[in-house]
Amino acid sequence: MASRLPKSLSPADGGARLAQLIGAADRIVVFTGAGVSTDCGIPDFRSPGGQWSNNMPISFQDFVASADARREAWRRKFAMQPFFDAATATTVHESPAHAAIRALNDTGRVSAIITQNIDNLHQASGIPAERVIELHGNGSYATCLDCSERHELDDIRRAFEETGDPPACSACGGIVKTATVSFGQPMPRAQMRRALGETLASDLFIALGSSLVVMPAAELPAIAKQNGAALVIVNNEATGLDALADLAIRGDIGETFACWMQSRADRGANI
Ligand code: NAD
Ligand code: ZN
Numbered sequence: 289m290a291s292r293l294p295k296s297l298s299p300a301d302g303g304a305r306l307a308q309l310i311g312a313a314d315r316i317v318v319f320t321g322a323g324v325s326t327d328c329g330i331p332d333f334r335s336p337g338g339q340w341s342n343n344m345p346i347s348f349q350d351f352v353a354s355a356d357a358r359r360e361a362w363r364r365k366f367a368m369q370p371f372f373d374a375a376t377a378t379t380v381h382e383s384p385a386h387a388a389i390r391a392l393n394d395t396g397r398v399s400a401i402i403t404q405n406i407d408n409l410h411q412a413s414g415i416p417a418e419r420v421i422e423l424h425g426n427g428s429y430a431t432c433l434d435c436s437e438r439h440e441l442d443d444i445r446r447a448f449e450e451t452g453d454p455p456a457c458s459a460c461g462g463i464v465k466t467a468t469v470s471f472g473q474p475m476p477r478a479q480m481r482r483a484l485g486e487t488l489a490s491d492l493f494i495a496l497g498s499s500l501v502v503m504p505a506a507e508l509p510a511i512a513k514q515n516g517a518a519l520v521i522v523n524n525e526a527t528g529l530d531a532l533a534d535l536a537i538r539g540d541i542g543e544t545f546a547c548w549m550q551s552r553a554d555r556g557a558n559i
Pocket of ligand 2: 432433434435436437457458459460461462
């Protein structure tokens with residue numbers, strides 16, 4: 289009787305299989321979560337002790353209904369901003385996870401990077417912005433909820449530090465919010481549609497650094513698999529979709545792709 293594959297492999301044991309799957313694919317989607325940015329100094333959402341786990345998220349409904357909630361949201365935003373600024377300016381260029389994604393992109397067969405992250409780090413790492421689909425928006429700027437006017441964080445911060453008041457739109461007086469999707473806020477339709485199209489068109493879907501629990505984004509890996517794509521999951525902890533995956537690697541993203549590159553080099557392959 290054939291032995292069953294274990295549910296997940298270590299980076300060293302999974303590297304060769306990963307190289308095979310990538311080598312055989314024509315159209316790859318990379319799907320990322322907070323775990324691709326932890327080595328840039330931005331804590332993920334669910335790991336214990338992370339700055340995010342100390343605060344209950346502020347829902348969209350609360351943000352819109354209450355000036356106090358908006359004040360608190362902006363206070364938290366500016367408290368976290370130094371991590372994002374440092375990551376954008378320097379750390380992302382040394383990040384093994386982002387280097388791995390660039391190497392994948394360099395195969396010329398990545399059609400999209402679908403991200404749940406709001407940190408703008410794929411773009412900062414050198415991936416063309418048009419290839420990145422942001423499901424949860426972008427925290428590096430703000431928009432007016434009423435007229436969609438863009439507002440820059442530096443201007444908001446200056447005024448916030450002076451007055452302690454949450455910002456109002458200079459064009460229409462509306463509520464200004466980071467250009468991110470909060471809990472309770474509708475998903476951006478165009479991005480969801482594009483993400484679904486890319487997922488259905490892919491023949492290899494690689495999920496990196498996501499606990500795969502935030503819906504509806506986390507439905508995409510299962511949709512890809514049901515549609516006939518091969519599914520790879522690389523994450524430090526188990527996910528609910530590991531059993532469905534063609535390859536689930538339990539371990540560090542950078543280490544996994546170092547093993548992938550080694551395996552390519554061993555085979556003399558450049559894809
Ligand atoms: P998550 O925190 O739920 O899951 C991240 C997973 O990555 C964890 O299971 C963790 O074990 C794993 N991980 C961390 N570092 C890793 C590494 N180096 N190698 C392999 N695995 C690693 O994140 P999620 O699934 O993206 O959901 C969180 C939500 O919060 C998202 O909607 C996202 O928008 C938001 N968020 C974004 C950021 C960001 O933009 N950087 C950070 C925190 C939260
Ligand atoms: Zn406005």
